[in-house]
Amino acid sequence: MVLGVFDSAADALGGMADGVRESLFDSSFRVGITGVSRAGKTVFLTSLVANLLERGRMLRFTPEMEGRIEAVALRPQPDMNIARFDYEAHMAALSGRDPHWPEGTRSVSQLRLSVRYRPQGWLSGFGGPKTVHIDFIDYPGEWLLDLPLIDQSYATWSASVLEAARTPLRADRAEKWLRLVEAADPDAPYDEDVTQDLVASYGEYLSACRMDGLSGMTPGRFLMPGELEGSPALAFTPLPKARGRRRTLYAEFARRFEAYKRHVVKPFFRDHFARLDRQVVLIDLLGALDAGPGAVADLRSSMTDILACYKPGAKGWLGSLLGRRIDRILFAATKADHVHHTQHSRMTAIVNALLRESVERASFRGARTEALAIASIRATVEQEIEHRGQKIPCVRGRLISSGKEAALHPGDLPESPQRVLAEAREEAERGTGWLDGDFKVMRFAPPSNAARANEGPPHIRLDQALEFLLADRLR
Ligand SMILES: Nc1nc2c(ncn2[C@@H]2O[C@H](COP(=O)(O)OP(=O)(O)OP(=O)(O)O)[C@@H](O)[C@H]2O)c(=O)[nH]1
Ligand SMILES: [Mg+2]
Structure with a gap:
């Protein structure tokens, strides 16, 4: 494994060595890595960069196979006001003496990787090697959930959150907050004590949902406030419809909701999601399957809401920002090393089924999409174990819970993806077992x-x- 920037590779990038200046023949593009919290964005980006710097395991990446890559190096990023993605610290965590996963991400960061390559057929063509700069962004997954808020009013958002909180899946977790909502009078004058109680209990409700593997919690910054901790822009919760007179609790919450969208959500998506050329959507399908039907149903509806924002031709602010130039979208079911490779095609089939509706609806105006089961970092090896005269396909690795090596058979994924989705819907409503x-x-x-x-x-x-994300840009 590799740590850090290689001076020699940086030098090999010639004209790029003195900063972010791009020559006339260089090109750059942005790859967005999207996914809800714990989907695996940080690990994906870290491993992708490490495997591009040292390409011995990149056998199916054609520019590498054809021997056309001359140098790859980390370069200074274009945006001065964003933290640099701490690749070195993440690699140190993953490859130290006691390897551990990087911490959950708390704020946004960026990384630029530059690749110098020889274009196909370069001997017969004009010019020499070319350089492409690829910019990646990493951010806390919770923030992604705010994307669908942009085109919603406070009244619409409130109604949908309240409805979801009253379903059997969430009602227990939301009980205290719902009681306070019912006791509060939205038409009464704004009151600081009432607000603080509502906000605290709403925060507890969202945290409880997250603990149980649910993903559809808004506003995303309640769970991951960053520098906004304690600010009024985060001091509101949904409320039932009211007359909306001035200076009431309802009016003040609605005002804060709009301020949150304007000052927090919009700048984030404008600065980091606009101008994306390619998109990776990471999905922790196995984690959701493990957490239960509620988590799968919830993952599906979160992804539907998020992907709806990419719909080309969508009206309003979002429509003008997203979906204009994204020409490839990769849907990757992560952490595939948790199951034996014989299960991978089923994983891909379930992801396809899970996203089919939303992908079709979004249609992405000609963008190519692909679904893959991947592991950014393979933490297991495969093994077959004899059990009662049968060979059971297992994965073996060091368990975090015990620190011990174990060979496990996590169970078979269902052959029919439709069955998973149907069960997710039904079981989530009944709150019963699963698979x-x-x-x-x-x-x-x-x-x-x-x-x-x-x-x-x-x-x-x-x-x-x-290969899907980059190869055609290195032709
Ligand atoms: N076995 C295995 N586990 C993985 C892999 N990728 C991620 N994980 C696990 O998933 C956890 C979350 O991964 P992250 O990359 O931190 O997820 P994230 O999307 O950046 O999460 P946030 O920063 O909270 O938004 C890790 O701590 C690992 O436990 C993988 O390829 N294989
Ligand atoms: Mg992260």
């Missing part, structure tokens, strides 16, 4: 002693992901 109770995922620590010369961390299909 016959026989699917269980355990968390594995990152692999130790996986470092080899000229190779990045072990992975599953990261090279195929890269």
